[in-house]
Amino acid sequence: DGGITQSPKYLFRKEGQNVTLSCEQNLNHDAMYWYRQDPGQGLRLIYYSQIVNDFQKGDIAEGYSVSREKKESFPLTVTSAQKNPTAFYLCASSGQGAKTQYFGPGTRLLVL
Amino acid sequence: AQKVTQAQTEISVVEKEDVTLDCVYETRDTTYYLFWYKQPPSGELVFLIRRNSFDEQNEISGRYSWNFQKSTSSFNFTITASQVVDSAVYFCALSEAGPDAGNNRKLIWGLGTSLAVNP
Numbered sequence: 701d702g703g704i705t706q707s708p709k710y711l712f713r714k715e716g717q718n719v720t721l722s723c724e725q726n727l728n729h730d731a732m733y734w735y736r737q738d739p740g741q742g743l744r745l746i747y748y749s750q751i752v753n754d755f756q757k758g759d760i761a762e763g764y765s766v767s768r769e770k771k772e773s774f775p776l777t778v779t780s781a782q783k784n785p786t787a788f789y790l791c792a793s794s795g796q797g798a799k800t801q802y803f804g805p806g807t808r809l810l811v812l
Numbered sequence: 813a814q815k816v817t818q819a820q821t822e823i824s825v826v827e828k829e830d831v832t833l834d835c836v837y838e839t840r841d842t843t844y845y846l847f848w849y850k851q852p853p854s855g856e857l858v859f860l861i862r863r864n865s866f867d868e869q870n871e872i873s874g875r876y877s878w879n880f881q882k883s884t885s886s887f888n889f890t891i892t893a894s895q896v897v898d899s900a901v902y903f904c905a906l907s908e909a910g911p912d913a914g915n916n917r918k919l920i921w922g923l924g925t926s927l928a929v930n931p
Contacts, residue, residue: 740923742923743921745918758918790855800847801919803858805854808855
């Protein structure tokens with residue numbers, strides 16, 4: 701089945717630790733996105749990538765890093781510089797013309 | 813600046829009632845897209861509908877219908893004969909659609925409306 705997968709479903713981070721969230725898609729989409737969702741808030745864009753080996757900062761990129769070495773994959777690293785990382789992280793992708801974004805199941809990150 | 817407002821934070825209805833979720837948007841673009849997404853308790857956002865700014869026809873899909881009115885900058889979503897499975901957070905979103913938008917179309921999100929359908 702075509703779709704977007706995110707792993708793990710839950711992730712625990714210790715103080716000062718970097719953690720990486722996985723996002724994979726087999727929809728042959730060019731563009732991929734990372735969003736952060738906090739309770740009572742809408743989605744906020746962290747990073748996006750329109751094409752392999754290229755990505756741009758979104759609205760809240762500080763404390764995060766990404767890579768786009770393959771079309772199918774867009775991992776997000778939450779670095780120790782992100783002081784409030786507890787949130788629900790959603791990955792999305794969109795195809796030609798980027799009209800509609802489709803989402804993965806999300807990863808919930810908690811700080812120990 | 814672009815903005816999406818979902819004034820209803822929470823709505824609670826009894827099963828089989830009709831319910832309308834409001835979405836009001838602001839944009840200076842003449843060409844844009846409007847979206848509705850559903851987020852059930854599992855967390856995944858499910859795409860429901862995309863509407864182009866040039867297409868003001870209302871749309872019906874089963875128990876779901878959408879009313880797009882450019883004159884009032886609104887894109888409201890109605891669920892007819894609601895069911896418990898409709899309980900979720902519903903998000904309205906807006907994006908540019910013109911040629912300058914390129915291959916990335918940044919979505920502007922409302923804060924969502926939490927719908928609880930009680931048996």
